[in-house]
Amino acid sequence: MTSVSGFLLTTCHVQKDGLDDLFRLVGSVEAALGAAEVASLQQIILLQGCDPKRRSEIEPRLPDWVTLLSTERSLSSPTARNAMIDHLLGDESFNPDAFVGFPDDDCWYPAGSLACVAGHFEAQPGLQLLVSRYGPSPSAAKCIIARRATLQQALSRSGCAAIFVRASLLAELGGFHELLGLGTELRGGEDTEFVHRAFHSAKGEAAYVSGTLVGHAAADPAKKATYYEGGLAALMAHSRRSPAARVALLRKIGVGAWLVIRKRMLPRDYFGSLRKARMNAPRLRSGRKVSPSAPAQGL
16 A cells, blocks of 8 residues: 555546436446545535535435535636635645546546555656546556656546546645636637646656546547547647647647647638637636635535
8 A cells, every 4th residue: 555645536426427427427437536545535425416415415425535515616627626626726635746537527537546646746756747548448567667757648638537646736726717617618628738737847747647547438539629629729829838839739720720620620720720720829828717706515
């Protein structure tokens, strides 16, 4: 067992998503704790679309290491994550040396996955950001070595489910930008923008693990065009940070052109994404946009 503890932040819309996937995730974490993969772990779960009666039915089914928050509202993905982050940072149990992950409710961890994450954060006390991939056939078999990541390597593994940060870095970053992500002005891209900031704040202490460390349904190629505008805006906002950041932006612009050529994106949507990215880049550079706090039980 490592001496490093962890926090996991998950949101689930009870009415839209149901609970089967969420309890699979919790079960995989419970198996990791039973195998002593992590010294200690707290999972914060925010239930959306959940009235007090439904919450009272769900809460007894969760283990005592889960902290349950709930709201009857539907929140954007970054607003929900930020509500959990704010709760974590204000909690007496907050440990700046711990790692923090952001698994979706339909994720799961294979045996050894959380031990891998905790082990790398323990072996490298300076490590600030660890990224991997997610997919339907996860395994911790390739987890032995964590290689120093370039910006592009970090961005290409920036799906929220497979991002792990040092808690002290999360406190510095403050959360996800609320202009980006599901339910926001710019669809998608909140994970790209978050990893971009995290990578530069990590000052060289960012690493990636080969293989697929987190279980999740395979990414839908059809959604690449849907979420293109958010990712483009995130990269454009931070393109002045370094030469590598400018290369990442040019690469993203090229991806959009490729989607148009392959008829997976309409030309008007591509040029519309470029306009929206230019318009919103200054707002994204200004830092996390904070929305009014959601009235969530337990906050």
